[in-house]
Amino acid sequence: MAKLQISLKGRALRYLSAREHSRMELARKLARYAQEGDDIEALLxxxxxAKLLSQSRFSESLIHRRAHRYGNSRILSELQSHGIDAESLVNIKADLADGEIARAREVWRKKFNQPAADASERAKQMRFLLQRGFSHRAIQAAVKGGSDDDDC
Structure with a gap:
């Protein structure tokens, strides 16, 4: 039995029902299935x-999925790679800056949970947080330890 051909709009709705997508990401996914005469931009x-595709909802969704594991620079880089405009990135950066130290401490606690015994162990812990995209300020606060009350 032959497979039923799904329309481009049906395919887009299927993708969007699974999770939020950026405009650029959805266009890339739909381009594989576009046929002669299909206008992906008009569909988007x-x-x-119809408010089925929203850059702000996509941004919120990505931040929600990534914030508990990654730092601000990694999240912003991923948003930028999805085509989020610069003005939105500035607003998102300001919102994310508030909780970065607490998030860095939580990531550090889950991975290490004890202060470094020597300089090489401390460097290892700092590299780990740096690769996760945390700022130097947040890394210093997380590795130093202390309570969440001394957020700068």
Missing amino acids: DTLEA
């Missing part, structure tokens, strides 16, 4: 007008 405009 229609989805945005």
Whole structure:
């Protein structure tokens, strides 16, 4: 039995029902299935007008999925790679800055949970947090330890 061909709009709705997508990501996924005469940009405009596709919802969703594991620079880099505009990135950066130290401490606690015994262990812990995209200020606060009350 032949497989049923799903329309481009049906495929877009299937993707969006699974999770939020950025406009760029959805266009890339749909481009594989586009046929002669299909206008992906018009379809995306229609989805945005119907509020089925939203860059702000996508940004919130990505931040929610990544914030408990990654630092601000890694999250912002990922948002930028998805085509989020610079003005939105500035607002998101300001919102994320508030809790970065607490998030860095939590990631550090889950991985290490004890202060470094020597300089090489401390460097290892700092590299781990740096690779996760945390700022130097947040890394210093997390590795130093202390309570969550001394957030700068």
